[in-house]
Structures are given as structure tokens and as C-alpha cells.
Amino acid sequence: xxxxxxxxxxxxxxxxxxxxxxxxxxxxxxxxxxxxxxxxxxxxxxxxxxxxxxxxxxxxxxxxxxxxxxxxxxxxxxxxxxxxxxxxxxxx
Numbered sequence: 001x002x003x004x005x006x007x008x009x010x011x012x013x014x015x016x017x018x019x020x021x022x023x024x025x026x027x028x029x030x031x032x033x034x035x036x037x038x039x040x041x042x043x044x045x046x047x048x049x050x051x052x053x054x055x056x057x058x059x060x061x062x063x064x065x066x067x068x069x070x071x072x073x074x075x076x077x078x079x080x081x082x083x084x085x086x087x088x089x090x091x092x
Contacts (some may be wrong), residue, residue: 029057033056034056035054036055037053037054037055038052039051039052039053041067048068049068051064053065059081060079061078062077062078063076063077063078064078
């Protein structure tokens with residue numbers, strides 16, 4: 001009976017240790033992977049063109065902002081290469 005109880009406690013301990021290590025790994029990834037950003041733009045009397053790009057975790061998360069028209073800036077968010085939100089209709 002005691003051996004069975006110790007075996008169950010051993011399995012529970014190993015599972016909890018694995019969960020704790022996964023949490024620590026995710027925390028280390030969030031803290032130590034840098035956020036990269038890049039911006040460029042031209043603002044004249046006739047033309048306004050500003051582009052900004054933010055990436056994180058080897059482009060797993062990326063945000064691209066294009067501010068060409070003052071009325072509607074274009075914001076594209078991608079997670080693992082899949083676009084989130086509205087997709088623009090491409091002309092046929």
C-alpha cells in the first residue's frame with residue numbers, strides 16, 4: 001500500500017516539475033527574445049508615406065502599418081504567417 005502511494009506521489013511530482021519547467025521556459029522566451037522594429041517614411045507637402053514594422057520571435061508575430069492615405073492607415077497583423085482580421089479583396 002505504501003509503495004503504491006509513493007509511486008503515485010512520484011508521478012504527480014514529475015508531472016508538476018514538467019509543468020513548472022514549461023512555464024519557466026515560456027517566461028524566459030517572453031523576457032529574453034527581443035522585439036524588433038523598423039520604420040521609414042517620407043513626409044512632404046505633396047506626399048505622406050510612412051511604414052512601420054514590428055516583429056517578435058522570428059516573425060511568429062508581426063505587425064505592419066502603412067500610413068499612405070490620412071483617411072485609412074493599413075494595419076496588417078500576422079501570427080505564424082496567418083493574417084488576423086480583415087483581408088483585402090484582390091482584384092481579379
